[in-house]
Amino acid sequence: MVADLPANQRAWLRDSEPLTLHGSTAIVEVPNDFIRNQIEGRLRGTLEKSLGEIFAGEIRIAVTVNPDIEVTPDPDTQAIMISEREIAAADAAAAAAREQQQSPFPHQSVYPPQPSFPNQTAYPTTSPGLIPGVPSATGPEETEAPEAYAAPQASPIPPPPPPLTPMAPTAREDMGPGYGDMSTIQPPPVAPVDEPAPARQLVPGPPTRPSEPSPNVLETRLNPKYTFETFVIGSSNRFPHAAAVAVSEAPGKAYNPLLVYGESGLGKTHLLHAIGHYVRSLYSGAKVRYVSSEEFTNEFINAIRDDRQDRFKRRYRDVDVLLIDDIQFLEGKTQTQEEFFHTFNTLHNANKQIVLTSDRPPKRLEALEDRLRNRFEWGLITDVQPPDIETRIAILRKKAAMERLTAPPDVLEFIASKIQTNIRELEGALIRVTAFANLNRQDVDLTLAEIVLKDLIPEGGEPEITAGLIIAQTAAYFGLSIDELTGPSRGRHLVMARQIAMYLCRELTEDSLPKIGKHFGGRDHTTVMYAERKINQLLAERRAVFNQVSELTNRVKMQARQS
Numbered sequence: 001m002v003a004d005l006p007a008n009q010r011a012w013l014r015d016s017e018p019l020t021l022h023g024s025t026a027i028v029e030v031p032n033d034f035i036r037n038q039i040e041g042r043l044r045g046t047l048e049k050s051l052g053e054i055f056a057g058e059i060r061i062a063v064t065v066n067p068d069i070e071v072t073p074d075p076d077t078q079a080i081m082i083s084e085r086e087i088a089a090a091d092a093a094a095a096a097a098r099e100q101q102q103s104p105f106p107h108q109s110v111y112p113p114q115p116s117f118p119n120q121t122a123y124p125t126t127s128p129g130l131i132p133g134v135p136s137a138t139g140p141e142e143t144e145a146p147e148a149y150a151a152p153q154a155s156p157i158p159p160p161p162p163p164l165t166p167m168a169p170t171a172r173e174d175m176g177p178g179y180g181d182m183s184t185i186q187p188p189p190v191a192p193v194d195e196p197a198p199a200r201q202l203v204p205g206p207p208t209r210p211s212e213p214s215p216n217v218l219e220t221r222l223n224p225k226y227t228f229e230t231f232v233i234g235s236s237n238r239f240p241h242a243a244a245v246a247v248s249e250a251p252g253k254a255y256n257p258l259l260v261y262g263e264s265g266l267g268k269t270h271l272l273h274a275i276g277h278y279v280r281s282l283y284s285g286a287k288v289r290y291v292s293s294e295e296f297t298n299e300f301i302n303a304i305r306d307d308r309q310d311r312f313k314r315r316y317r318d319v320d321v322l323l324i325d326d327i328q329f330l331e332g333k334t335q336t337q338e339e340f341f342h343t344f345n346t347l348h349n350a351n352k353q354i355v356l357t358s359d360r361p362p363k364r365l366e367a368l369e370d371r372l373r374n375r376f377e378w379g380l381i382t383d384v385q386p387p388d389i390e391t392r393i394a395i396l397r398k399k400a401a402m403e404r405l406t407a408p409p410d411v412l413e414f415i416a417s418k419i420q421t422n423i424r425e426l427e428g429a430l431i432r433v434t435a436f437a438n439l440n441r442q443d444v445d446l447t448l449a450e451i452v453l454k455d456l457i458p459e460g461g462e463p464e465i466t467a468g469l470i471i472a473q474t475a476a477y478f479g480l481s482i483d484e485l486t487g488p489s490r491g492r493h494l495v496m497a498r499q500i501a502m503y504l505c506r507e508l509t510e511d512s513l514p515k516i517g518k519h520f521g522g523r524d525h526t527t528v529m530y531a532e533r534k535i536n537q538l539l540a541e542r543r544a545v546f547n548q549v550s551e552l553t554n555r556v557k558m559q560a561r562q563s
């Protein structure tokens with residue numbers, strides 16, 4: 001099939017190297033952005049079909065740029081048009097490859113090569129963590145201040161990667177010395193761009209010092225705890241982790257977009273934030289923006305309402321890395337999809353990195369426009385799976401060390417054996433067990449863990465729990481009306497009840513932070529984050545809170561089973 005390609009298209013493959021086959025994704029390295037764009041824009045379908053036939057199954061291509069690959073010069077003409085001799089040689093090579101059912105790439109004799117991944121282990125040994133500046137809610141008034149993170153701490157930095165090239169080089173420059181006159185090549189189809197992204201170059205540099213907050217540090221809204229350093233790698237997430245590291249080290253070059261999908265609580269958001277931190281630690285001044293697609297939608301609606309679309313556009317198009325969480329929420333929202341389509345095009349055309357997460361692969365995002373779904377498939381798609389028991393134990397161990405929670409290995413193993421899918425629940429169980437021990441001035445042991453987890457994990461499977469049920473039960477438990485619980489009042493008693501209800505929504509439902517905020521009178525997602533963190537902390541400090549949370553959990557679960 002490759003032999004049937006026009007000569008200029010075969011030229012793009014000539015210097016491409018198949019790197020590894022991971023599941024159904026074939027990773028291909030190319031020397032520069034131009035060739036990547038050509039392969040992604042024009043050859044993807046052909047190559048995927050060809051590989052699909054060879055491997056007798058569906059194969060996706062992910063193209064990454066490796067500037068170390070030498071572009072082979074054409075010795076005769078120094079032009080893109082390949083000579084008859086080369087065509088014949090390429091044909092012969094391709095035919096041989098076909099015969100051997102090996103590689104569709106003209107210059108590769110063995111496919112797939114040994115599994116490997118670029119830059120897999122290189123990430124900072126010290127987190128470029130940001131310091132949380134969260135206010136405490138001790139006064140009579142509710143503290144609903146959104147999470148505000150101060151400047152990053154100075155930390156040792158890894159050796160800087162090579163500078164990123166400015167985006168949008170001319171095709172001629174980008175093809176390298178061997179291609180000579182490019183006039184015969186048609187540029188790849190370029191998506192419409194509303195506004196060009198500013199041409200800025202990311203320069204590797206030292207991390208920002210705390211005394212010198214970088215201009216956009218508050219804008220990034222990254223959770224300081226979600227770094228690569230705190231991310232436990234196991235077989236369930238090795239590939240998405242490696243891909244996340246690769247895009248952080250070479251934003252806009254490695255895979256663009258990178259899309260990570262998987263079920264709730266498996267670390268997708270953690271990876272997004274980790275990319276943000278790592279990019280910021282490697283490239284000083286890099287503009288990184290994290291947003292959930294629900295917030296994107298809300299901000300877009302507000303921008304239209306307030307007639308501030310220009311500001312909105314600038315906010316999302318003038319970035320080096322856009323991290324967008326839970327894109328499934330764009331489904332069915334036509335106008336927001338339209339806006340995101342243009343945002344995506346502007347960034348992608350400018351070689352700015354886009355990373356997306358979703359609860360499903362793009363193919364299954366049925367209520368998404370084809371053109372958007374199609375773009376999501378341009379780069380690398382990878383999934384996170386539920387962790388195996390070893391990874392679950394390692395996550396608990398790390399969490400215990402980070403939060404200074406003492407729990408012996410048999411207890412960690414017990415918790416890990418009981419909670420098998422959602423890592424958020426896994427962490428929640430550890431916090432509850434250690435909090436219970438703390439309140440009773442007891443050591444954490446298996447008997448205690450069994451008691452606590454018995455309440456948490458009922459026999460006979462999990463009933464479906466909704467935010468509405470939690471709100472109704474919490475209101476009744478505290479003698480409040482639902483309107484009071486979800487309304488604007490900030491009396492101390494109300495605030496605690498509301499924060500417990502938010503915490504339970506986070507623990508017992510799969511609703512996202514913005515969605516939970518919506519259930520509580522349209523509060524911001526950062527208010528929900530704050531409530532979750534505060535109740536987690538109070539569980540270990542105040543017996544009353546522990547008891548209230550435990551009793552309410554039981555009531556909610558019992559009610560859910562009955563309905």
Ligand SMILES: Nc1ncnc2c1ncn2[C@@H]1O[C@H](COP(=O)(O)OP(=O)(O)OP(=O)(O)O)[C@@H](O)[C@H]1O
Nearest residue numbers: 230231232263264265266267268269270395423424
């Ligand atoms: N591999 C991991 N190592 C350490 N912690 C992890 C790992 N995976 C997930 N976690 C932790 O589990 C919790 C849930 O993860 P996260 O919020 O990233 O999940 P998610 O896939 O984005 O879920 P959702 O789709 O519901 O938003 C977080 O506290 C996160 O730090």
